[in-house]
Amino acid sequence: MKGQHALVTGGSRGIGKAICLELASQGVHVAVNYSGNKEKAEQVADECRTYGVEAMTIQANVADSASVQSMVKTVMGEFGAIEILVNNAGITRDTLIMRMKEEDFDAVIDTNLKGVFNCAKAVTRPMMKQRYGRIINISSVVGVLGNAGQANYVASKAGVIGLTKSLARELANRNIRANAVAPGFIQTEMTDKLPEDTKGELLKQIPLGELGKPEDVAKVVAFLASDAASYMTGQTLHVDGGMVMP
Amino acid sequence: MATIQDRISKIVSERLGVDESEVKREATFKDDLGADSLDVVELVMELEDEFDLEISDEDAEKIGTVGDVVDYIERHQ
């Protein structure tokens, strides 16, 4: 992968940050997308540069197709190629379905599912021309298992798995691979928000008995991006301490 | 300067791996020239670059034959 170029959405924090750093450590130039946290994104880019690669930050709301198109244009302008796209940006708006407002549903679907569509669509053109591309979409364990209080999020993450399979089939003969990673419970700001007793309950469902680290996910993403996975497409890899055993 | 028709023939024959003599006005991309739908999308992308214009998705979907492309580009040049 050395010398390739990656665009990582939601690269400013959490799992996305770990993905940026893991790719950089393997010699990949990285474009760090963020939505509002410019400063954190800059820090991630700085840290990437310590591995001797080029890094840039780029603001865009993945839910907005015009914003995504201009992001891809800017990154192509700067890097000249995008071999790797990691769709990681995601949000939650948890509440029981009876309380869930239409806006809560739409916001999560727009960012987590339509965001993946927007970004994949925008990179397809350069990737088809390159006859080379690796798309890795971050789903979630709950997209497979379901989860009370997360109807919107679960729908979006299950959608990502289906979208990944379609991308894989549609683009396979152009040497573009698409795979998904479904993390379990990973220690980030997203899970820090959970109440302690919920966390205790969660731990009981994890065979390996602990929360994962962002780096655990990042390593699998890097594997899927690499030529070690060149015969894999349309797959969902579970990085969840054994919660799902498909 | 090559004519629009010639430039299109060249791109189509290179992209689809067919002889330029087969790229006739009435030839359909899918049936006569063996293109799949992704090939047509790629062809449209390449024509956009070659002629420096943008072909909307609606217009691109209407493209069936080589003649459709020639007419479209002549109209929009």
Ligand SMILES: NC(=O)c1ccc[n+]([C@@H]2O[C@H](COP(=O)([O-])OP(=O)(O)OC[C@H]3O[C@@H](n4cnc5c(N)ncnc54)[C@H](OP(=O)(O)O)[C@@H]3O)[C@@H](O)[C@H]2O)c1
């Ligand atoms: N943490 C977990 O346990 C877990 C488990 C399974 C799946 N996941 C998935 O893993 C991914 C990353 O999760 P995380 O825990 O690392 O999240 P996080 O710490 O909350 O970070 C979210 C990232 O997404 C960016 N972002 C949010 N909305 C965006 C938008 N509309 N456009 C562009 N960027 C946007 C944020 O940018 P700003 O910094 O600018 O706000 C931030 O970089 C998500 O898709 C999440 O669903 C997480």
